[in-house]
Amino acid sequence: MTQPDDTITRVLQAAAHPLSGASSDYDGLLERTGDARFVLIGEASHGTHEFYRERARLTRRLIDERGFTAVAVEADWPDAYRVNRYVRGQGEDGGALTALGDFERFPRWMWRNEDVQDFVAWLRDHNRRRPGQMVGFYGLDLYSLHRSLAAVIGYLESVDPEAADRARRRYACFEEFGDNPQAYGYATEYGRWEPCEDQAVAQLLELRRREAELARGGILAEDEHFYAEQNARLAANAETYYRSMFRGRDQSWNIRDSHMAETLAALLRHGEGQGRPQKIVVWAHNSHLGDARASEMGWRRGELSLGQLVRERWPEDTFIVGQTTHAGRVTASDGWDAPARARTVRPGLEGSLEDLLHRVGAGGSQNFWLDLRDQAVAASLGAERLQRFIGVIYAPQTERYSHYVHTCPARMYDALLHFDHTAALVPLDRTPGEQPAREVPDTFPTGE
Template identity: 65%
Template structure:
């Protein structure tokens, strides 16, 4: 009798699709169909091929399917500088490297790398060609509390100085903590300081209420007001996030990913206000995009994520793609705020998704949609690896693996068996090579 794992392997080998050229991605475009939200994940934040394949597919979606925005796991004000560059706005940077200059928070290599530089250079040229609607570049994350508050004040200073003063007074609630939002979160959660929740909410509501008044007859565009309003929304949600950090991972995680989908909704509504339909490619980690309901994140820890929330809001218009690797190298740090190192990635653990795909082939993609043969082969619970910006090989099983049902997480899966480390733009991120023996440790 054929064992279930051998049957699954036979199905995967039969159904795998090559992943070597743009032509190989055309069947994937067909599978994506009319989806307006294509979420492309990554198994780590430091793998060259994940970024490369994501950029390659995104170019095709823009050129052949008319996608209008790229929304990434990055802070709103940092990404908006790139948005101004790719759209050729007055006063924008003259180079992609310059436009990526606001990505200074750890880990800089996540967005300041050679693949992103090449992609945003291409995107600027695409927009400049005038062949289609300009494509924007936006950030979904919420770490930029102080930069966002400052951006709100700077905007209001241009359109209404009294309103700018009100914003200063409201955001002054955060002032004693300087540029340290974690200190604010700790103080408020332990009763040493009254939360600034109401002040942040009031500022957002005022901007929303006065949009028409502030933009009518002013030397500002509705894009500029949208930029400011989203910064105010970020400040409101970041205030909640930094307080939640001291309650537990689940609470802060859920606030963060809920903010991401709120930002996605705001982009959709902004386009609708102009009589346009938004079609958005999302770039983020597999942990944010692989539907949390199909992993221990959801069924054990009570976490939601961007992939789940997007499917729930737009169930007929969402297509989720994950990316995995078996071994190779990755750019990561041992701990937060430590230098990036080129580390060897351990072979996938026995019984993991990565180990199974290692037996299938070298470079391929799989159709996991309901009804596809592969979906039935990947409905069993199995370990899946998630490497973020931190990689701890010595405790990899506990630090990086989660029980999942892959066919429930993704609509398609890209696998590249051996991968390389991402190449950063900054000399002090990723220069060092951590020498780890190829067989250390086997994990089996």
């Protein structure tokens, strides 16, 4: 029998752990993560300051106190790898701001913001202080098709010019479409161009065959080969992704999240191959990190999620943290490629998860976390309830349709952080407009 909301509110008020900004805020949460090798920390929007700030706070403690070795984020592989080189003391960037310079496509503010800049600077300092406990920074996403093609060729030119020529000939299949992979997807799906799938897969297989030989060049060469191989993997999966966009959102979404899971597994193998046990923090939207089996994404639309795939593969080693807010401000756009601006977030719909947690906070601390593995909390949040998801676009005029999904929160996450009234993320780029993005995701209008 479903509990009435007033009973649920009282149960959750008794179970809520206040978040006051104290250094001890996450003591209990770290204890609950136990020996997890994957801690997935989500966000209810891509433009909320508190989500980024608190995710960074929790991640710093996981690195310092639990020995986590990598941060993997919902970002393109080549863009994030420039940051990885910087935090490891490699490359030519003189600071965190310049290291974030490859995040050029819409939405730039998602990674080029003050909170990420502060975290990247902290991570660089951590690696300087503890060179024996180096922590990497990696991207999991697959939108960077053409940059990844160029990165594969560039790497091979430095180690094997003949192999670079072979890669150039294979990837020439994509040249007709310049930097517009959507046009490629349209042309191939409707029979106007022969798919480049075989060429992309052949290049990936060649890099895999060369891995053992090139790895003998030392740790740096091994890392650079891994970087190139992941770009080749991305190219092969992105080729499939852009063709699938014209078959419907569900299929392309599943290709994207499956690619993220493949990349996470590759990071694990690569680190362990260097003789170091791996523990990885993942940053992405709640829609990717929450278990899709516990939402209508899975049970009605047939969509997978990264969180689901990680749980299925490493069930005893995965801990998922979601984040929510009731109202406040968010950095978002009115439409794809439109300028970012601070928007007012409407209060959570009556009866939604956000509305419930707002009422929980009214009885004490408005910011708190909940342990969803606690039996009483799990029982209170086990039923189906509307939950809000804001991506890079916020459409308050169609908020119920554009941003709310039915979920069972206690099965979707292992813990929830709630910040009742939140502030907008501060972008590093204050200029009007955004860089045009030819490599457009399929997540319009919400843009998760």
